[in-house]
Amino acid sequence: xxxxxVYSMCGMCSVRCPIVxxxxxxxxxxxxxxxxxxxxxxxxxxxxxxGMALSYDVNRPKxxxxxxxxxxQGKWREVSWDEALDHVAEKLAxxxxxxxxxxxxxxxxxxxxxxxxxxxxxxxxxPNYHTHDSxxxxxxxxxxLSLFGLDRKDLALDLKNARxxxxxxxxxxxxxxxxxxxxxxxxxxxxxxxxxxxxRATVSASKADNFFLIRPGTDYAFNLAVINVLLTQDLYDxxxxxxxxxxxxxxxxxxxxxxPVWAEAETGIAAARIVDLAEQLAxxxxxxxxxxxxxxxxxxxxxxxxHTAYIINALLGSVGAKGGLAIANCAADVGRPELAELTxxxxxxxxxxxxxxxxxxxxxxxxxxxxxxxxxxxxxxxxYPVKAYIAFRHDPLMAYPDPGEQRRILDKLxxxxxxxxxWSDTAWFSDVVLPLSPYLERExxxxxxxxxxxxxxxxxxxxQPVHDTRADWEIISGLSGRLGLDxxxxxxxxxxxxxxxxxxxxxxxxxxxxxxVFLAGAPHYRTPENLAFKTPSGKIExxxxxxxxxxxxxxxxxxxxxxxxEGEFRLAFGRAVLHTQGHTVDNPVLFARMPExxxxxxxxxxxxxxxxxxxxxxxxxxGRGGVIRAFVTExxxxxxxxxxxxxxxDLPVEERARGRxxxxxxxMNGGLFATDPYGGGVVMQEHFVRVAKA
Numbered sequence: 092x093x094x095x096x097v098y099s100m101c102g103m104c105s106v107r108c109p110i111v112x113x114x115x116x117x118x119x120x121x122x123x124x125x126x127x128x129x130x131x132x133x134x135x136x137x138x139x140x141x142g143m144a145l146s147y148d149v150n151r152p153k154x155x156x157x158x159x160x161x162x163x164q165g166k167w168r169e170v171s172w173d174e175a176l177d178h179v180a181e182k183l184a185x186x187x188x189x190x191x192x193x194x195x196x197x198x199x200x201x202x203x204x205x206x207x208x209x210x211x212x213x214x215x216x217x218p219n220y221h222t223h224d225s226x227x228x229x230x231x232x233x234x235x236l237s238l239f240g241l242d243r244k245d246l247a248l249d250l251k252n253a254r255x256x257x258x259x260x261x262x263x264x265x266x267x268x269x270x271x272x273x274x275x276x277x278x279x280x281x282x283x284x285x286x287x288x289x290x291r292a293t294v295s296a297s298k299a300d301n302f303f304l305i306r307p308g309t310d311y312a313f314n315l316a317v318i319n320v321l322l323t324q325d326l327y328d329x330x331x332x333x334x335x336x337x338x339x340x341x342x343x344x345x346x347x348x349x350x351p352v353w354a355e356a357e358t359g360i361a362a363a364r365i366v367d368l369a370e371q372l373a374x375x376x377x378x379x380x381x382x383x384x385x386x387x388x389x390x391x392x393x394x395x396x397x398h399t400a401y402i403i404n405a406l407l408g409s410v411g412a413k414g415g416l417a418i419a420n421c422a423a424d425v426g427r428p429e430l431a432e433l434t435x436x437x438x439x440x441x442x443x444x445x446x447x448x449x450x451x452x453x454x455x456x457x458x459x460x461x462x463x464x465x466x467x468x469x470x471x472x473x474x475y476p477v478k479a480y481i482a483f484r485h486d487p488l489m490a491y492p493d494p495g496e497q498r499r500i501l502d503k504l505x506x507x508x509x510x511x512x513x514w515s516d517t518a519w520f521s522d523v524v525l526p527l528s529p530y531l532e533r534e535x536x537x538x539x540x541x542x543x544x545x546x547x548x549x550x551x552x553x554x555q556p557v558h559d560t561r562a563d564w565e566i567i568s569g570l571s572g573r574l575g576l577d578x579x580x581x582x583x584x585x586x587x588x589x590x591x592x593x594x595x596x597x598x599x600x601x602x603x604x605x606x607x608v609f610l611a612g613a614p615h616y617r618t619p620e621n622l623a624f625k626t627p628s629g630k631i632e633x634x635x636x637x638x639x640x641x642x643x644x645x646x647x648x649x650x651x652x653x654x655x656x657e658g659e660f661r662l663a664f665g666r667a668v669l670h671t672q673g674h675t676v677d678n679p680v681l682f683a684r685m686p687e688x689x690x691x692x693x694x695x696x697x698x699x700x701x702x703x704x705x706x707x708x709x710x711x712x713x714g715r716g717g718v719i720r721a722f723v724t725e726x727x728x729x730x731x732x733x734x735x736x737x738x739x740x741d742l743p744v745e746e747r748a749r750g751r752x753x754x755x756x757x758x759m760n761g762g763l764f765a766t767d768p769y770g771g772g773v774v775m776q777e778h779f780v781r782v783a784k785a
Contacts, residue, residue: 093117098125098606100550102530103138103145104671105202106268109606110139112531112553119143119531119553127605129544130251130270137669137681139269144680145529146557150744151513152526153558162502163520165743172561172569179523180573182506183215186479192216193442194476196469198223198462199483203538203548204563207587208483210433211567214576218440219477222459226490229461230387230770234397236456237635237645238405240625245419247542248380249614250274252414255375259288259310259400260384260393264295266666284375286368288313290663291691291733292726301368307661307731307776308652309358311392313365314399315649316354319346320369321406328376328408331619336405337626338633338645345646357651359728376407378414386666389776394769395647405631411622418617419541425611428594430537430547433587436578445469445477452771454641461771463491467764470500479506483563484527488516489673489737492759492775510566513674514744526560533562534584537591540607543614547597548607549588643769652777659779660696660732662712664755673737677748687752689722691733692782697723700784707785710753712778713760717753718785732782 097112101122109125122142124131145151155175160166170178186194192215199208201222212220224232228243235243250256251274263271279285279298286301287293288310296302305313321327322343332339351362372379383400387393401410409415422429443450445468449457466487469477480501488494498520501507509518512527527533535550552562561569564584572580581587588599601608626632634645655661669685670676690708702708704723710716710732717739727733739754758780765774 097551097553101139105200107203108269130274134269136267141680146531156524158522176569190476195479197481198485204535206433207536213437218442218444221462224459225461226388227386230394230772231383231397233770238401238631246416247419249414249417253278253283253380254378255284257286257381260387261382262293262295265668290728290731303360306359308390310396312354312357315349316351316365317369319349320366326373327406331408337628337630342633377409377412379407379409388772391774394767411617413616417543420545422610427610430591431594454637455771463773466500481508482517483510486515486517492756492762496763519742528556528560528562532556545610546607655779662778662780663731663733663776664736667735677745682747688735688738690719691722691727693727693729694723694725696729702784709783709785710780712758712780715757719753
């Protein structure tokens with residue numbers, strides 16, 4: 092019997108927590124968090140613990156498939172990898188010959204390993220690389236960019252050392268990042284206060300010192316009132332503001348009418364509680380972390396919510412501070428060489444993006460783009476035809492509004508390829524399925540994990556593939572070789588690692604002891620004196636020239652949210668600890684613990700409709716609907732109903748999850764192109780539904 096511990100990285104969600112896989116005779120028998128990883132301490136979330144069930148799931152794609160019927164019909168032809176890759180390469184070559192390389196688009200979930208996928212698109216010569224972020228954190232990213240000139244991931248919440256944490260549009264204890272959860276719990280044990288602003292009582296709210304059950308769509312009003320108190324009562328960090336904030340006078344004039352009394356009428360939160368929160372934050376400053384949000388594709392003003400959250404952090408002096416929003420260091424920040432970038436193998440395309448990011452939408456970061464607006468280009472052919480699409484670990488048909496409209500658009504493509512380790516609506520609608528090995532069965536490129544104490548991390552293969560599947564680098568190298576992209580046609584993962592690590596002087600042997608290489612002996616924090624920002628002034632800019640040039644006021648007046656029409660509810664959705672969007676609902680272990688989503692509905696509204704707790708209800712919106720079990724509670728705002736995202740599957744291959752629960756995005760017909768003009772996020776909680784007893 093041969094036992095081995097393999098350091099790797101989880102792949103059950105986009106966090107990618109460091110893990111240790113214990114193998115026995117080449118088979119994974121136990122998983123735990125990497126004990127060397129800060130904040131992880133051997134811990135796993137429930138999703139991570141279900142990783143073995145993913146590998147041994149009989150329902151996942153087991154080999155390459157080429158469509159044999161109509162799109163979405165579910166008729167497939169099993170083929171070899173050579174035939175599948177030859178087919179995709181030939182189709183891509185034909186599309187680029189007819190329409191140019193810019194006619195190819197890509198989407199993935201972004202994250203730690205996308206240097207490889209971006210390099211492939213650069214090699215092709217297409218600018219149309221996208222992540223899923225327009226349905227997630229684009230608004231937060233652009234809020235950070237407008238104020239600091241920094242990516243949202245350049246600012247790390249130092250939860251372990253915080254004295255007060257505010258969670259707004261972030262539910263840490265259910266949408267689990269293991270290190271964040273452990274660090275926040277440690278801080279709370281040491282006396283840190285937790286405040287939660289939400290439309291319902293989440294698990295995070297159950298642990299809070301202050302819970303604000305806010306009227307849906309009024310978070311911006313709440314934040315403006317907090318800023319009003321900080322400035323009018325002189326509770327902000329005057330020295331930090333004088334050194335680092337440009338435009339404070341403009342902010343003070345802007346917030347004058349947005350008093351706590353005014354906000355009470357908008358939000359339903361008592362003015363005295365808003366004042367009290369501001370005073371608590373000032374007492375804890377600068378060790379305050381007001382979370383700017385994560386999945387913030389919600390309301391038409393979600394950018395402003397994130398923007399004002401960042402401003403509150405800045406007023407409290409917490410930006411860059413230990414226990415606040417610390418600067419996330421890269422290798423160079425701590426005096427170490429960076430990894431060699433795979434994207435450096437090819438020049439950046441000079442073509443304009445199909446989605447307008449960085450072009451007609453000059454204030455939008457062109458990096459990951461806005462995927463939903465790229466679909467508009469597929470539909471219209473403007474600014475040019477987009478004819479081929481590769482969905483890499485991404486399921487837009489489940490993630491974005493109006494799947495029916497998406498299918499009508501995607502059906503215009505000449506080629507649609509899904510690279511996936513589970514079945515999904517998007518894979519089922521594709522022309523070719525290239526099965527990706529689940530994370531325990533593949534290795535990945537070396538990645539930089541930024542933070543106060545940065546590190547290089549790597550995923551190693553814990554066992555050989557159970558079925559005829561391949562790693563991401565194998566698929567991309569295979570396509571690259573067929574398309575003449577010789578620089579990316581690597582023969583082994585060792586060759587990729589050697590290329591990446593060459594500037595660092597490290598080798599893979601340096602990862603053996605901990606599964607990662609720390610680039611600093613201890614966390615490195617900036618003092619106010621050595622803090623600088625990547626804005627034209629080098630300061631935190633309340634008034635952004637980038638936004639103003641785009642015709643957008645940096646300080647946007649508050650607009651009250653639309654009230655639900657008579658007898659209707661605002662549709663809200665979110666995460667649960669047991670599932671990652673739609674791609675885990677058919678996992679046998681996780682399905683057994685949470686087989687369907689339920690509809691949170693306010694007890695008073697439910698009673699008026701004759702709906703009982705645990706009873707069935709119908710939910711309908713814009714021509715679509717379904718039947719769902721009700722969870723009747725006082726702890727959700729009466730204007731809204733809530734469901735966990737990712738359910739409502741109807742694929743025959745997902746035999747467990749099929750027909751269980753309701754898909755929230757199917758109730759959002761007509762909403763695919765509704766976009767926050769500031770941050771680019773698709774607006775997904777501005778839809779209204781009717782609910783009745785089933």
